[in-house]
Amino acid sequence: MQFSENWLRSLVNTDLDSQALSHALTMAGLEVEEMQPVAASFSKVVVARIISAEKHPDADRLQVCQVDVGLSAPLQIVCGAANARAGLIAPCALVGAELPGISIKQAKVRGVESFGMMCSSKELGITAEASGLLELDNDAVVGQDIREHLDLNDHLFTLKLTPNRSDCLSLTGIARDVAAITGATTQFAAIPSLATEHSDVKQVMVNESVACPRYCGRLITGINAQATTPAWMVKRLERSGLRSISVVVDITNYVLLELGQPMHAFDAAKLDGDISVRFAKAGESLALLNDQTIELKADDLVIADKSGALALAGVMGGQASAVSETTTDIFLESAFFTPAVIAGKARRLGFSTDSSYRFERGVDFGNTRNAIEYATSLVKTLCGGQVGPITEVIAALPARDPVKLRMSRLVSVLGISLDPQSVAQLLTQLGFAFESADDVFTVAPPSYRFDITIEEDLIEEVARLHGYDHIPATPPVAALNMLAAPEQHLHLNRLRDGLVAAGYQEVVTYSFVDEGWERDLLGNHSPIKLKNPIASNLSVMRTSLWGGLLDTLTYNLNRKQERANLFEIGAVYHQQAGAYHETTRISGLAYGSAMPEQWATATADIDFFDVKANVDSLLGADSSTKHVVYEKAEHSALHPGQTARVLLNGKVVGWLGKLHPKWQQHYGFAKSTYLFELDADALVNRMLPAYQEVSKLLPVRRDLAIVLDESVAVQSVLSAINEENIPLIADVALFDLYQGKGVPENKKSLALSVLMHDTQKTLTDGDADTAIANLLQLLQIKFDAVLRN
Known part of the structure; x- marks a missing residue:
């Protein structure tokens, strides 16, 4: 909201200079975004x-x-x-x-x-x-x-208003607040009710009384539309950011700025019959004043006559009924439209107007008739003409229910002591009608304050008029008790620290992604769509964090960063059975060399097992209380031969793999890209470690080489051995894999180290042989494995 300081001072008499006035407005919640002189400094x-x-x-x-x-x-x-x-x-x-x-x-x-x-x-x-x-x-x-x-000792104020303060989208509203803040006296001119000079009227039929609870219209005949707009009005309009168009349009804009009531003037000679306020009919179109022809929708409220729509209510008038230099008779309109009906209409059409900006935030419905009287007096003064009677239609206006303000609640929220007399004075300065009894104020919000609906709104009003800078910053006094930290639950920061220690860098990306990305890369054909996306390529909610990581990698590669280890901890979103579900994932990406470039070792690109080691660390795979399995699988985003589904204690918790070649080509990555994504909830829950007796006796190690079908996964072999829990065998680990000479075709040789011990006695060769025999028997039965010669 931009306005002239001198115009404001003509409505409210305050002794504050320009800087002090700017500061007072800002401290009272009406932030002065900019204050600048209307002309540069000069003299003589x-x-x-x-x-x-x-x-x-x-x-x-x-x-x-x-x-x-x-x-x-x-x-x-x-x-x-x-x-x-x-x-x-x-x-x-x-x-x-x-x-x-x-x-x-x-x-x-x-x-x-x-x-x-x-x-x-x-x-x-x-x-x-x-x-x-x-x-x-x-x-x-x-x-x-x-x-x-030229009135150049003036300043242009620009207020950065919050959406709830629609009353300050006018000079009158700002003057009220200045009076309340400073205690100055307002100097609003009385608006006269002009005597009618003819009896001609346009009947008004409001078909949608909920959308338009109040509508006023008046015929003014015999005006001079070619009259010159006076310099004082042009100056005030221009200093408020509006250009002078014609005297009639300038008058409606002037009333909008001073009173906050959007108005419109129709050329009465171009109207076909009486006026109706209704929703648009199917197939109806309207040519607007900005030369844009729009197809009206069923929820578009229009002002119409017998021939069709004349104006898009609360937004913009139409060309067909616009006033011109040849206009002699006008029909002035002043109305109150329900904010919910106007909200979003201008934005949908790709523009914004001063009228829609005000109507969608709330206009003073108690000022509708005053505005048309004020505009009429200006038309009469500047253009002449004969004034007709006002046609007014009133339905159920918005209820302004009383709001109670308890002194005890006020003191509790603000943390300062205020007496009832001071609060009553502040409410009086605001122009609020109220009654008080037993330290409870019952306040009737005025029609221009749509933001006063609950007790907290009144507390805010008292606080800003009392002065935020007068509320001391009192440190809280409270006992600090350490909260219990369950050992079974890991904080996400522990996982975050682990990845940072492994050389990863954390990123934060949008939860919104491109619909095509979800469909093509993740195979999600029914993503959660946003009703009001901030951009066309951010139109749906993500079901994976990989999109943001890949975009971040592209950004870094474009800036010559050839090595990137990235991770993100964030929410993903799914829709199941009509309900929305949000889960937290931890996702990572690795690209480039395994280690930063250095003189001591040769540079080698990162591979699947490097990333798997990082995932093992996250999963706690080195813990005896967790059983981690990497199961071969397929994923639309990952390489068919280097993709693993990650299972933790038998439950699928995520994916690990190399980016699919087609996506590698799509993004233009020169090197392999590895990705993982895990369910964070599964990672932060852990079992407490349990004590096991440590043998004081030396263990026995035997190395075995077994031959089995190459399709058998090593993990399934190790899992089967662990599940069998063969006596004396404490641990079995793979230390070699061989295929080639000496091993039959379609077979492979696994070299296993078998560690055996007993906590009670030293093992004999016979004990060890028995355990090994049981192990080989298990492998032969389950995997048709034989001991390699």
């Missing part, structure tokens, strides 16, 4: 009138002017502006004047003395460009300081 520039303008004797484009600046005698000034002429009133910088980047001195221009400079708006710092001297009105007082004449 006055209103001047050119008495005569003669051609310079030695220059074709220069004129020697005699200029009246309000002194006893005119000044001679050499001027090169194309529009310099006798009788022109324009700014003149006197000798000694300091303009932006220019110091004015007495000088000779091509041999002719010049005692000043005639000025354009660019030279005064008012505009960036100018084609000639700034031409002033004929009633300008010669000799008057130009800053005073």
Whole structure:
């Protein structure tokens, strides 16, 4: 919301200077985002009138002017502006004047003395460009300081309003708040109710009374639409960010800015019959004032006549009924539209308007009739015409239910002591009607404060008027007790620290991803779609963290980072049986060399087993309380021959594998990319370690080489041995795999180290032989394995 400080000060009388006013507004919750002067600093520039303008004797484009600046005698000034002429009133910088980047001195221009400079708006710092001297009105007082004449000692305030403060989208609303903050007195002019001069009316039928609870309309005939908008109004509009269009449109915009009530004027001669407020019909279209033709939808509220839709209610009028220079009769509209009906309509069409911005946040429905009276008086003053009666339709307006404010609750929330008299004074400054009894205030919110609905809203109002800077920062006093930390639960930070120690770097990416990515890479054809995505390529919720990691890898490779170990801990989202589910995953990506480049070892690219070791560390695979299995599987994003489904204690908890070649080519990765993703909940739950007696006697080790079918997974062999729990065998580990000469085709040789011990006695060769025989028998029965010769 941008506005002129001088316009605001005409509505509220405060002694604060510009900086103090800006600070007071910000501290009261109306953040002043920017405050800037309307013109650059300059001095000794006055209103001047050119008495005569003669051609310079030695220059074709220069004129020697005699200029009246309000002194006893005119000044001679050499001027090169194309529009310099006798009788022109324009700014003149006197000798000694300091303009932006220019110091004015007495000088000779091509041999002719010049005692000043005639000025354009660019030279005064008012505009960036100018084609000639700034031409002033004929009633300008010669000799008057130009800053005073053009009201240049003014500032432009830009407020960064929160969505709940729609009442401050007008000068009147801001003036109310300034009065409440500073205790100053508002100076709102009384809005007269004009006597009607004819009886012609447009009947109004509101078919959708919930969407439009109040509608006012009035016919004004015989106006002069070619009248000139007065300079004071143009100045206020322009300093509020609106350009002057025509006198009628300027009046409606002026009322919008001052009172916060959007209005619209129809050319009455272009209306076919009476007015109706309804939702759009099927197949109906409307050509808007911005030259955009839209296909109306069933939830679009329109203002219509017999011929069809005239305007998109609360958003923009239509071309067919727009006022023009030939307009003589207008139909003024002032209405209240329910915010929910207007919200999102302009955004759907790809633009925003001042009207929709206000209506979708809430307009003062108690000011609807006042606004049309105010606009009528301006039309009457500036354009003439005859005023007709107001046609008004009122249905059930929004309820403004009383809100209770308990002193005990106020003190509890703010942490400071306030007496009821002080609170009553602050509520009075806000203009709130209230009753008090037993330290409870019952407040009736005014029609312009849509944000006052609960007790906390009133507490906020009291706090901001009392002053946030007057609320002391009191440290809390509380007993600090250490919370129990269950040993069975690992904090995610432990997993995070483990990956960082392994050389990974954490990233945080969007939970929104591209729908095509979900479909093609993950095979998810029914992702959770966002109703209002922030971008077309971020339209669905992710079901995996890999997309963000791959995008991050691409970003780094494009910046010559040839080695990347990345991980992310975040939520993924699924939809099952109509319900949404959110789970936490820990996902990683490895690309490039296994180790940073160094002199001591040769560079080698990272491989599947390097990443598997990191996953083992996360899973606690070195713990006897966890049983981890990597099971061969297929995944749409991973290489068919290097993909494993990860099982923890018999439950699938994630995936590990190499990126599929087609995706490797799609992303343009020169080296292999390895990915893993695990269920974080499964990783943070652990069993407590249990004590086992440690043998004081020496263990016995036997190495075996067995031959079995090459399709048998080593993990299944080791799992079968562990499950059998053969007496005396404490551990079995693979230390070699061989295929080739001496091993039959389609077979492989596994070299196993078997560790045996007994906590009670030293093992004999017979004990060891028996255990080995039991082991070989198990392997022969389950895997048709034989001892290698």
